[in-house]
Amino acid sequence: AQSVTQLDSHVSVSEGTPVLLRCNYSSSYSPSLFWYVQHPNKGLQLLLKYTSAATLVKGINGFEAEFKKSETSFHLTKPSAHMSDAAEYFCVVRPAGTYKYIFGTGTRLKVLA
Amino acid sequence: KAGVTQTPRYLIKTRGQQVTLSCSPISGHRSVSWYQQTPGQGLQFLFEYFSETQRNKGNFPGRFSGRQFSNSRSEMNVSTLELGDSALYLCASSLDVGGEETQYFGPGTRLLVL
Numbered sequence: 001a002q003s004v005t006q007l008d009s010h011v012s013v014s015e016g017t018p019v020l021l022r023c024n025y026s027s028s029y030s031p032s033l034f035w036y037v038q039h040p041n042k043g044l045q046l047l048l049k050y051t052s053a054a055t056l057v058k059g060i061n062g063f064e065a066e067f068k069k070s071e072t073s074f075h076l077t078k079p080s081a082h083m084s085d086a087a088e089y090f091c092v093v094r095p096a097g098t099y100k101y102i103f104g105t106g107t108r109l110k111v112l113a
Numbered sequence: 114k115a116g117v118t119q120t121p122r123y124l125i126k127t128r129g130q131q132v133t134l135s136c137s138p139i140s141g142h143r144s145v146s147w148y149q150q151t152p153g154q155g156l157q158f159l160f161e162y163f164s165e166t167q168r169n170k171g172n173f174p175g176r177f178s179g180r181q182f183s184n185s186r187s188e189m190n191v192s193t194l195e196l197g198d199s200a201l202y203l204c205a206s207s208l209d210v211g212g213e214e215t216q217y218f219g220p221g222t223r224l225l226v227l
Contacts, residue, residue: 032214043203043218090156096215099169101216103156
């Protein structure tokens with residue numbers, strides 16, 4: 001079965017320190033993978049996507065993610081957190097050959113001053 | 114290009130009523146998906162339309178229905194509203210042609226059922 005697991009429901013970091021949001025997926029074939037961010041009372045905004053090109057994907061606002069097939073992971077990182085990064089982040093997988101998008105349960109990122 | 118738009122943004126209804134939500138995709142996008150987001154259940158997929166045909170469906174009761182028009186605009190309808198239908202309803206569109214599959218989301222319609 002295809003699934004997405006976001007390993008942490010909440011992550012707290014201090015402003016200026018690195019961010020790591022973890023995501024593992026299960027998919028039979030090479031999937032497309034996405035990270036979205038949702039600020040309070042807003043829709044979802046695309047941060048970045050992986051579609052079988054380079055394994056290190058750079059997104060907006062300094063975020064990047066690395067696709068590791070051997071670990072079935074697609075963790076999201078940022079070198080230095082900013083207060084405006086406080087939001088909920090969703091990891092999404094679209095298995096190859098399907099029209100379905102499978103969402104993780106989300107990770108709420110808190111940034112401390 | 115204008116983004117995905119959803120109307121209305123906020124809605125208050127009472128139990129037993131029905132509601133229709135509208136979504137206008139990004140120009141040229143042919144796929145429109147609908148999601149329900151609640152604090153308890155997170156993001157749940159409702160259905161997806163492509164070229165006026167429902168291509169995928171989630172696990173929601175028949176009270177939830179949708180359609181897509183020839184200009185790719187989509188509507189979803191919920192009949193006989195229940196308190197548990199209170200949620201943020203998100204619409205997303207994608208080109209879904211030539212491998213371009215990224216979904217772009219609208220701001221959502223927040224529905225409150227009293």
